[in-house]
Amino acid sequence: MEFPFDINQSFSERISVLDQNLVASWRSTGSPELQSHIATVIDELGRASAKAQQLSAPITSASKLQSQDHQLYLLKDRESCGGRGVVVGFLKVGYKKLFLLNQQGVHIEAEPLCVLDFYVAENLQRHGYGLELFNFMLQHKNAEPVQMAYDRPSPKLLAFLAKHYSLMQSVPQVNNFVVFEGFFLNRTAVQ
Numbered sequence: 001m002e003f004p005f006d007i008n009q010s011f012s013e014r015i016s017v018l019d020q021n022l023v024a025s026w027r028s029t030g031s032p033e034l035q036s037h038i039a040t041v042i043d044e045l046g047r048a049s050a051k052a053q054q055l056s057a058p059i060t061s062a063s064k065l066q067s068q069d070h071q072l073y074l075l076k077d078r079e080s081c082g083g084r085g086v087v088v089g090f091l092k093v094g095y096k097k098l099f100l101l102n103q104q105g106v107h108i109e110a111e112p113l114c115v116l117d118f119y120v121a122e123n124l125q126r127h128g129y130g131l132e133l134f135n136f137m138l139q140h141k142n143a144e145p146v147q148m149a150y151d152r153p154s155p156k157l158l159a160f161l162a163k164h165y166s167l168m169q170s171v172p173q174v175n176n177f178v179v180f181e182g183f184f185l186n187r188t189a190v191q
């Protein structure tokens with residue numbers, strides 16, 4: 001994704017970790033121009049992801065990120081666009097308190113790390129960028145894919161999880177979250 005400003009100036013790292021504190025500190029200390037560029041990128045990514053998933057409204061935006069306790073990992077490619085850089089995609093995660101059903105249909109209360117939104121630019125999909133983002137997040141959060149929950153995963157995300165992490169057998173739920181066999185190991189039932 002190209003923008004009419006220098007992506008390398010807005011995001012110094014190949015993968016930037018954005019959360020409500022960082023967005024808030026940019027708002028209070030960063031230049032207004034930098035703030036508006038960062039917000040433009042997050043809003044544009046959120047819209048593109050919603051479109052790709054055929055959602056009626058984005059679930060990711062700069063203002064939502066500021067008010068929610070989520071982490072957004074943003075991947076850029078420094079060299080593209082004549083050295084100004086392009087935004088490749090993002091992954092958003094956060095902890096959610098969930099009531100889930102284990103394989104026996106027993107309610108389990110858990111607060112797992114959840115994948116909430118995930119998007120790689122259309123022309124860059126299937127080039128390994130999603131895996132790079134996901135693996136960075138796993139290391140940063142010290143998490144394992146089988147212990148995570150996935151909010152309304154798209155067919156592409158399900159294929160991604162099966163291919164890269166061998167997550168295939170999901171345990172049926174009554175909400176929009178998907179968890180896989182192995183999630184319930186060492187988790188106790190609600191009394």
Ligand code: ACO
Nearest residue numbers: 117118119120125126127128129130131153154159160163
């Ligand atoms: N059709 C089927 N599977 C796909 C597709 C596709 N068009 N694109 C990626 N995949 C899966 C496949 O398993 C693929 O392996 P293969 O090419 O050997 O079949 C694998 O992902 C490729 O891995 P990466 O290249 O690392 O993944 P990518 O960079 O494409 O990122 C992502 C994966 C984020 C799901 C991307 O395809 C995307 O943005 N899709 C559109 C938006 C979307 O569906 N996001 C998930 C929303 S659900 C949620 O966030 C909880």
